[in-house]
Amino acid sequence: MLKCIIIDDEELARAIVEQFCSKLDHLEIVSKFSNALDALKYINDNPVDLVFLDIHMPELNGFDFINSIKKPPHIILTTSDQNFALNAFEYKCIVDYLVKPVNLPRFIKAVAKIEVPNAQSETKRGEETNELYVNIDRRLVKIHIPDIYLIEAKGDYINIKTETKNHIVHATMKNIESKLPTRLFLKVHRSFIINTKKIVDIEDNSVLIKKEVIPVSRSNRPELINRLNLLN
């Protein structure tokens, strides 16, 4: 599964790309942005495999966006201008260049150029193992992953909360997120990752995990709702 975001200041263009993505099972739209600045904040805190990126945008254009990321994910440019095609291929991360209005066959051809992570590489994200070792006071302490109900960012540290104990570890949210199985864990806010199996209830912009009320950011709420087995 490829986690994708769409960045385009035109709502029409975002809607079309989103619709095309829904036709392909291995693409998952995790967020959409009308400006590249918001997307930049998101991509620094969340794993993204593929970006559908417009070039002409106010404030920060598509190339500025790419240049602002240390290790850019795969990028497919979407633009109504053919003039940038040559510039585009100077970037290794740019896999294709779609001229608007985009049609589905051309879109599929572009996406097909990206290698989808196979099941084996997915297990690297904690899908196979139930154990996570963390370095605390020069000891490697084993944590049973399904016991984790919440991870909270605390400056340069994270607090890993389990049923029995809290572990304060020197690590980033991005780092811990990459070690957790995506089927169980979800980042709902820049400072919180939750175990979705431990949810008690959800209310507007917050979620109750055990007895803790955790904020849910607007950009992460659609993914949270997607994960639920909703009756109505």
Added chain:
Amino acid sequence: MTPNLNYINKISGEDISFRNKLIDIVKREFPLEKEEFLNNYNNRNYPLSSKNVHKLKSKINVFGLDDGYAIAAKFEEELKSNKHDSFSDFVIILDTIENYLKEI
């Protein structure tokens, strides 16, 4: 030069709700983009007007106006050099689309 929904119909297939969604978006977005362009142009902010034209260009394409797209592309370049020979032709295209959007 008559706008059409061929592109929107093609990508929507039989998904009527998606087709309607796209039409709703374009009905909402287009007048705002046109207004923004005219404001910037009337204020002689040609660099910004050029960016507005660029954005409108993709909408013109959506409505299958190939000649209109060529005029928009030419006008976009003119504005970058503070020229505006194609202004009247460009506004005719915008008005044509605006009137079409009122009918559908």
